[in-house]
Amino acid sequence: DAGVIQSPRHEVTEMGQEVTLRCKPISGHDYLFWYRQTMMRGLELLIYFNNNVPIDDSGMPEDRFSAKMPNASFSTLKIQPSEPRDSAVYFCASSLSGQGSYEQYFGPGTRLTVT
């Protein structure tokens, strides 16, 4: 298995632009998580899905952030409009319920820089 795939790996954009981050979870996994990591705040959970349904989006900072999971193999995180304070590394992770380990598999991350 290729693991969790994220694209792009790096994104540089100007303030006010729309940014879309993409994630392909591990095949067969039924949970998908979006995290943001910064030096100040560490790794923060933004939103997570179970069987493509958003379960908890309380970590989404504001209405400028939205996430979708149209099918089991694809999810997007969109920021519109982007702001410099959104600069961070965004990780997608997936996991499989019922295994008892609750292990999450992380993608390589997307480093977002908003100027």
Add this chain to the structure above:
Amino acid sequence: SQKIEQNSEALNIQEGKTATLTCNYTNYSPAYLQWYRQDPGRGPVFLLLIRENEKEKRKERLKVTFDTTLKQSLFHITASQPADSATYLCALDPGGNNRLAFGKGNQVVVIP
């Protein structure tokens, strides 16, 4: 408020020695706690899970303890090697549904 605390200072340790990291938490009652390793430019990688009814868990040179009374987990790397240099994050479940809350991580530097 809920907190997960890990030492923000890097741990510098001589090769061959045992590295010990601490994870303290407040206002959580986790059913389990996990440890992850993160290398620069990469996503975290799962290492170990320990449940609330387990005192200790081992995997190769790694050992984790979990004290729900002290609200603390200790993570040990025995016979440390330069390849163990990384940031180690603890994570616990805030209350089911497979979600995790992470500490900020503790960097370990193993000196040859």
